[in-house]
Amino acid sequence: MKALAVLMLSALVLAGCGERSQQMAGQQIGGSVPSWQGPATAFTAPGWKAGDQGSWIQHMQTRAQGQNEFVRIAPGG
């Protein structure tokens, strides 16, 4: 009787080891590669090198400055 109780208790405790992983299967969220890695295609804007983070950041800041007409017209013009 005692052995049976020990056996049942062991089975109950060990049942926890069989719990399935709650990790979400499939694609990892946010697994996309950073924009600065490109890839370089026919549509890629000239002026930076795909895969070079520094040149991408510099290029994007320069391109954003293209929205500033104050740098495109003469002062007071």
Next chain:
Amino acid sequence: MARMKFICDAERCIECNGCVTACKAENDVPWGVNRRRVVTLDDGVPGERSISVACMHCSDAPCMAVCPVDCFYRTDDGVVLHDKDVCIGCGYCSYACPFGAPQFPSNGAFGLRGKMDKCTFCAGGPEVNGSEAEFEKYGRNRLSEGKLPACAEMCSTKALLGGDGDVVADIFRTRVVARNTGSEVWGWGTAYGKPAQGATAKPAKPQGSK
């Protein structure tokens, strides 16, 4: 690292809807979904203003907080994106968003609500950059091509500014100093807040609105 943000200069927006059209065309956005739209404040009242509104890619995005399946993520550039393979179309993000950015296409004969669709800052999704699968689900990935969002680059009056937050804020500051008016930026405080306090739960009340 760049921190991508939008600014809409209400003093310049002429309500041409060029940004809306550019977004729809560039990303092949389906019927019934407008990732970007132009909103008029105090319509018909002297001093009315128009602003172009889309996902602002908030610093403390409420959509990310409420999503029950955790389908949102933030890129290194601060762009808030989501995975349509994980989204269940529950609409919680739609209720949480202060800008009304999340859109839901109606699919099928009974108008079933599809997976959420929103502005991606032209940064695509979790698929391979520039791939056909990415385009089908999220539209163009212009950032990986070294370009800014189509809406901002197409804006004829340059009312809508998009890009690195420091750069666009500097451009806007230069304008305000030059014209000495129109310093209010709708949605900026709501979306980006101050680093210490985070974003507020309610949208900033526009000046002069009822």
